[in-house]
Amino acid sequence: MSAFIDKSTRLVVQGITGRDGSFHAKQMIEYGTQVVAGVTPGKGGQRFENAVPIFNTVAEAVAATQANTSVIYVPAAVAASAIFEAADAGIRLIVCITEGIPVLDMTRVLPFVRERGVRLIGPNCPGLISPDQSKVGIIPGNICKAGKIGVVSRSGTLTYEIIHQLSTHGMGQSTCVGIGGDPLIGTNFIDCLSAFQTDAATTAIVMIGEIGGTDEQQAAEFAKREVKKPIVGFIAGQTAPPGRRMGHAGAIISGSSGTAAEKMAAFEKAGISVMKRPADVVPLLKERL
Amino acid sequence: MNLHEYQARDILRRQGIPVPPGDVATTPAEARAIAEPFGGKVVIKAQVHAGGRGKAGGVKLAKTTAEAEAHAKAIIGMTIKGLTVQKVLVAPAAEIASESYVGIILDRSSQRPVLMVSPAGGIDIEEVAAKTPEKIHRLAVDPRYGLLAHQALALGFALYKDVKQARAAADIMQKLYAAVYAVGASLAEINPLVTTADGAVQALDAKIAIDDNELERHPDIAGLRDLTAEAPEEVAAREAGLTFIKLDGSVGCCVNGAGLAMATMDLVKYYGGDPANFLDIGGSSNPQKVVAALRIITSDPRVKVILFNIFGGITRCDDVANGIVQATREFTLKVPIVIRLTGTNDALGVEILRKAGFSALTDMDEAVKQAVGKL
Numbered sequence: 001m002s003a004f005i006d007k008s009t010r011l012v013v014q015g016i017t018g019r020d021g022s023f024h025a026k027q028m029i030e031y032g033t034q035v036v037a038g039v040t041p042g043k044g045g046q047r048f049e050n051a052v053p054i055f056n057t058v059a060e061a062v063a064a065t066q067a068n069t070s071v072i073y074v075p076a077a078v079a080a081s082a083i084f085e086a087a088d089a090g091i092r093l094i095v096c097i098t099e100g101i102p103v104l105d106m107t108r109v110l111p112f113v114r115e116r117g118v119r120l121i122g123p124n125c126p127g128l129i130s131p132d133q134s135k136v137g138i139i140p141g142n143i144c145k146a147g148k149i150g151v152v153s154r155s156g157t158l159t160y161e162i163i164h165q166l167s168t169h170g171m172g173q174s175t176c177v178g179i180g181g182d183p184l185i186g187t188n189f190i191d192c193l194s195a196f197q198t199d200a201a202t203t204a205i206v207m208i209g210e211i212g213g214t215d216e217q218q219a220a221e222f223a224k225r226e227v228k229k230p231i232v233g234f235i236a237g238q239t240a241p242p243g244r245r246m247g248h249a250g251a252i253i254s255g256s257s258g259t260a261a262e263k264m265a266a267f268e269k270a271g272i273s274v275m276k277r278p279a280d281v282v283p284l285l286k287e288r289l
Numbered sequence: 290m291n292l293h294e295y296q297a298r299d300i301l302r303r304q305g306i307p308v309p310p311g312d313v314a315t316t317p318a319e320a321r322a323i324a325e326p327f328g329g330k331v332v333i334k335a336q337v338h339a340g341g342r343g344k345a346g347g348v349k350l351a352k353t354t355a356e357a358e359a360h361a362k363a364i365i366g367m368t369i370k371g372l373t374v375q376k377v378l379v380a381p382a383a384e385i386a387s388e389s390y391v392g393i394i395l396d397r398s399s400q401r402p403v404l405m406v407s408p409a410g411g412i413d414i415e416e417v418a419a420k421t422p423e424k425i426h427r428l429a430v431d432p433r434y435g436l437l438a439h440q441a442l443a444l445g446f447a448l449y450k451d452v453k454q455a456r457a458a459a460d461i462m463q464k465l466y467a468a469v470y471a472v473g474a475s476l477a478e479i480n481p482l483v484t485t486a487d488g489a490v491q492a493l494d495a496k497i498a499i500d501d502n503e504l505e506r507h508p509d510i511a512g513l514r515d516l517t518a519e520a521p522e523e524v525a526a527r528e529a530g531l532t533f534i535k536l537d538g539s540v541g542c543c544v545n546g547a548g549l550a551m552a553t554m555d556l557v558k559y560y561g562g563d564p565a566n567f568l569d570i571g572g573s574s575n576p577q578k579v580v581a582a583l584r585i586i587t588s589d590p591r592v593k594v595i596l597f598n599i600f601g602g603i604t605r606c607d608d609v610a611n612g613i614v615q616a617t618r619e620f621t622l623k624v625p626i627v628i629r630l631t632g633t634n635d636a637l638g639v640e641i642l643r644k645a646g647f648s649a650l651t652d653m654d655e656a657v658k659q660a661v662g663k664l
Contacts, residue, residue: 155548
């Protein structure tokens with residue numbers, strides 16, 4: 001068991017012949033993910049690494065291989081279009097790694113995927129991994145270890161840092177999900193908390209947020225009501241000056257909502273143990289388990 | 290990217306929104322020439338990316354052309370919140386009957402563009418939201434259909450009783466909505482939207498922020514960037530493909546990933562130091578990016594120690610190590626450096642550093658502690 005992906009995940013890689021797409025497709029195959037197809041318009045009929053069939057469109061890939069999940073590595077200018085295409089082709093889970101998609105594109109993408117009941121993770125995210133089962137995205141497989149902790153995060157490398165802390169102290173993970181740092185994303189903290197609450201393989205949850213927006217506060221309220229499993233949380237950006245962007249478009253403090261202090265207070269109020277630094281994750285989890 | 294008021298006014302004008310006349314001047318003589326046709330009865334406004342221009346003395350009313358020139362002379366070159374004023378907007382002083390607010394922002398919760406209007410204009414909308422929230426009317430627009438005429442008109446009536454003015458305001462709202470998608474704005478505000486003595490509805494002041502991710506497909510908008518309005522280090526960083534924000538402390542930070550960069554700054558603070566900057570070298574970084582990063586960090590004389598915190602994923606530790614070594618060949622590091630390398634090709638990176646006489650740590654906590662210890 002795990003959340004969102006497992007051994008039955010059949011993956012199509014959109015942009016499989018590109019620089020990032022080909023590199024990570026190889027890594028995913030090596031990890032054991034069932035990469036059943038690739039898509040690059042104009043390269044239909046070829047094979048990736050003499051094995052994975054390449055198609056011109058996602059619809060053809062789905063028809064020929066029964067792919068149910070897609071991962072997107074195409075450039076930002078065409079990434080919104082790639083999401084529309086995957087949703088139209090009947091893909092049920094779309095993971096968009098691409099960074100730099102205009103937010104206005106996402107205002108059109110999100111209603112489109114929702115109407116079709118499709119789950120989108122990202123954009124601008126590292127994807128997800130269920131250790132020893134399947135990896136969709138770019139989270140380095142070698143830092144993960146199979147186990148019972150569910151990890152959800154808005155960040156990329158900070159997620160790796162936390163996973164690394166967990167694995168080196170013998171605490172394996174059920175599923176790790178990077179939901180992305182953009183202001184408009186397909187899957188939020190609440191979606192992941194709810195998936196981890198349902199997932200029998202997950203016994204505790206680590207939630208890594210950052211400044212900007214009110215997703216963490218809303219998730220804290222949800223956790224208090226609906227999540228019975230222990231949660232340990234971290235908020236990055238305690239020292240960020242108000243009103244400045246810190247790389248992620250989403251990390252803008254606007255008005256009174258969105259500061260690290262406010263989010264940490266919301267966590268505490270909801271019974272979530274708050275880390276002061278990444279190294280606190282293991283001791284706090286041990287306290288709660 | 291923030292646009293200046295005069296640039297935002299141009300965009301609104303192109304969308305067909307009524308904007309009073311006026312132009313931008315970089316010298317007092319230019320300001321005088323613009324003021325002339327209005328008999329010198331103009332307002333001179335500093336064009337800087339800072340709020341509170343009026344309070345800082347950056348907005349002045351003139352009654353004669355001579356006064357317009359004098360005010361322009363006083364404002365051009367003055368400093369507002371650390372930014373030097375290079376340009377002023379010179380616009381006729383209008384007889385204003387009422388002031389309202391119209392704005393469109395992208396709302397994270399509803400994941401839609403939200404139109405906000407308020408009959409309380411001319412002051413910060415944040416202030417209205419805090420003091421008289423009942424005066425703000427909101428509408429989350431469905432991007433599939435855009436802002437519909439009846440929706441805009443209903444909000445027009447929230448501003449004006451007169452049907453002609455309500456219709457004029459509704460038309461402006463629809464055009465503002467179109468402008469957001471046309472230029473790739475993440476925020477577009479008209480504040481104040483005024484009615485003049487003769488009843489006309491006009492956009493007196495405008496603020497537009499562009500989503501940086503839109504700039505590639507809007508080269509005309511990208512060309513509006515005012516480099517003089519930004520810190521030189523931030524301009525250099527952007528050109529090198531880095532995200533850099535200058536802060537006040539003494540620990541120069543170089544990290545891959547925005548979240549980890551923020552967590553590193555927080556940890557510096559936790560151990561009693563102060564970060565000198567936020568710097569994200571991004572993914573798939575080549576050695577040249579690292580050289581550029583070090584050049585920018587070391588150009589700040591307040592930096593007393595440099596801290597690298599790299600968790601390799603797409604970023605390869607050997608690339609980072611090569612960059613550090615290459616940088617030290619190009620210029621001398623005058624302050625100590627603490628390096629943490631973990632992840633993709635870390636053993637290779639540590640070996641490259643060792644050969645060049647550097648050591649590297651594998652633990653983030655330990656690295657930050659050591660860096661702060663060197664202050």
